[in-house]
Amino acid sequence: MISIKESKFIKSLQLKKFRKLENRFIVEGAKNVLELMSSDFVVDTLYVTEAFRSSHFEIWDGREDLVVRLVTEKELSKVGVFTNNNAALAVARIKEDASMDFSKSLLAFDRVKDPGNLGTIIRIADWYGFDTIVCSLDSVDCYNPKVVSATMGSFVRVRVVYAEIAEVVRRATCTYGATLQGEDIHAIDFKDPALILFGNESTGIAPELIEQLDQQVKIPAYGQAESLNVAVSTAVFCDNFRRVLKKS
Amino acid sequence: MISIKESKFIKSLQLKKFRKLENRFIVEGAKNVLELMSSDFVVDTLYVTEAFRSSHFEIWDGREDLVVRLVTEKELSKVGVFTNNNAALAVARIKEDASMDFSKSLLAFDRVKDPGNLGTIIRIADWYGFDTIVCSLDSVDCYNPKVVSATMGSFVRVRVVYAEIAEVVRRATCTYGATLQGEDIHAIDFKDPALILFGNESTGIAPELIEQLDQQVKIPAYGQAESLNVAVSTAVFCDNFRRVLKKS
Numbered sequence: 001m002i003s004i005k006e007s008k009f010i011k012s013l014q015l016k017k018f019r020k021l022e023n024r025f026i027v028e029g030a031k032n033v034l035e036l037m038s039s040d041f042v043v044d045t046l047y048v049t050e051a052f053r054s055s056h057f058e059i060w061d062g063r064e065d066l067v068v069r070l071v072t073e074k075e076l077s078k079v080g081v082f083t084n085n086n087a088a089l090a091v092a093r094i095k096e097d098a099s100m101d102f103s104k105s106l107l108a109f110d111r112v113k114d115p116g117n118l119g120t121i122i123r124i125a126d127w128y129g130f131d132t133i134v135c136s137l138d139s140v141d142c143y144n145p146k147v148v149s150a151t152m153g154s155f156v157r158v159r160v161v162y163a164e165i166a167e168v169v170r171r172a173t174c175t176y177g178a179t180l181q182g183e184d185i186h187a188i189d190f191k192d193p194a195l196i197l198f199g200n201e202s203t204g205i206a207p208e209l210i211e212q213l214d215q216q217v218k219i220p221a222y223g224q225a226e227s228l229n230v231a232v233s234t235a236v237f238c239d240n241f242r243r244v245l246k247k248s
Numbered sequence: 249m250i251s252i253k254e255s256k257f258i259k260s261l262q263l264k265k266f267r268k269l270e271n272r273f274i275v276e277g278a279k280n281v282l283e284l285m286s287s288d289f290v291v292d293t294l295y296v297t298e299a300f301r302s303s304h305f306e307i308w309d310g311r312e313d314l315v316v317r318l319v320t321e322k323e324l325s326k327v328g329v330f331t332n333n334n335a336a337l338a339v340a341r342i343k344e345d346a347s348m349d350f351s352k353s354l355l356a357f358d359r360v361k362d363p364g365n366l367g368t369i370i371r372i373a374d375w376y377g378f379d380t381i382v383c384s385l386d387s388v389d390c391y392n393p394k395v396v397s398a399t400m401g402s403f404v405r406v407r408v409v410y411a412e413i414a415e416v417v418r419r420a421t422c423t424y425g426a427t428l429q430g431e432d433i434h435a436i437d438f439k440d441p442a443l444i445l446f447g448n449e450s451t452g453i454a455p456e457l458i459e460q461l462d463q464q465v466k467i468p469a470y471g472q473a474e475s476l477n478v479a480v481s482t483a484v485f486c487d488n489f490r491r492v493l494k495k496s
Contacts, residue, residue, distance in 0.1 A: 116364075120477060120480065123473050123476070123477070124473075124476065124480060125471070126471045126472055126473035127467075127469050127470070127471055127473040127475075127476055128469075128470050128471060129469075129470030129471035130471070131471075152473070152474070152475070153473075153474070154472075154473050157471065157472055157473075186491045186494065219375075219487065220490070221375050221376075221377075222375070222376050222377030222490055223373070223374045223375055223376060223377035223378070223379075223405065224374060224402075224405055225371050225372075225374035225375040225400070225401075225402050225405075226400070226401070227375075227400070228371070228372065228375055228483065229368060229371070229479075231477075231480065232368065232372060232479065232480060232483045235476065235480045235483055235484055236483055236484060236487045239467065239484045239487065239488070240487070242468070242470055243434045246434065
């Protein structure tokens, strides 16, 4: 059973204001909870269904700090953002802000607003071996449950740093930006370490940031679509970046 | 005003059964409706808000076949799948099934289930100049309003053909499949025309289809994520495909 008080607490963590206040966030679904449990995040409470418990009890074996609560599927789905959750939900502690290491290549985002996009971007960064991404201060919060859910577990490996992007661009050695009028990405001889900047879903990179970049880069179009989704562009950039570095 | 009868009719088109029966589908939002109006789709009825009408009345100028109805934002949002629609909604006719042209390269999908993924895939196909994609018979319907909405207007240029994938693979000249254990995509010398096959969101390409392929191709991982989203993979494949062909 989840008490009314607990239920209110868990639901409150859907809002950034309460996540900041409580320093806690929620993780939902089997894949994400399993990744969380094998990471260095501190977990307070784990709500599990009988089905999940019977197949995964080893994940809390010997963890005396952890409260494990048996609940029904219906209860889980009621307190989380998932329409259906037949597995687990965890309440975990938000980590301290990570620092940026400019000796490694970084992905940066100017005003990414859609939680699904940021989650997918974190998954892509994890696939392509970027352990830190930088988001402008007005981007969506990476502890938003919809972001966490879209990462498919990659939130445990990729740190998101919120910072003033203009300042980050100034500090980076070599900066590229994804625009619709840059150089063809297939002809770019990417440097490493680099900072690759992506813009807002509707308006792209802010003009004052574009001015500061070393190079604008475009994904060439072969048809008539006006643009690509920001997560899709991120993947195409990461793939071209890794391909070029492999050869050099 | 939208009458109760009209409202019921529009809402019924959210279900595939009624779309088939009525041979109609709905298109929502400014961008998608504008693309629809400049395409060769037959449009029956256009529901527009005053704001949309005053800035876009030229789109139905001289089209006497078309019924244009002035409605409120609230009415639009009530009958469609968009939470907020401040612009327009159209009821249009479903096109006859397109045919496959094996002299051109094709993207094919084995059991793509998520409407957002199929919509994003259609947008990517349009960007990379593929005018036809093939989906297995049990894939999500391309006239599903969530698919149409995610295409950002590209549904008017990319035809989706539903077919038995095993048969399509047999008929294609050269077939590649996206798997986790294929050859590194950065080393593939893609042929044109080719068929590139992608699998289901959870289970990938069915084993009996993998056996039939000329070549399995993987996107190399540089980090620890287990997989990439199918739409993201599609974009990375399209980009590598176009890059290789440009050089040859």
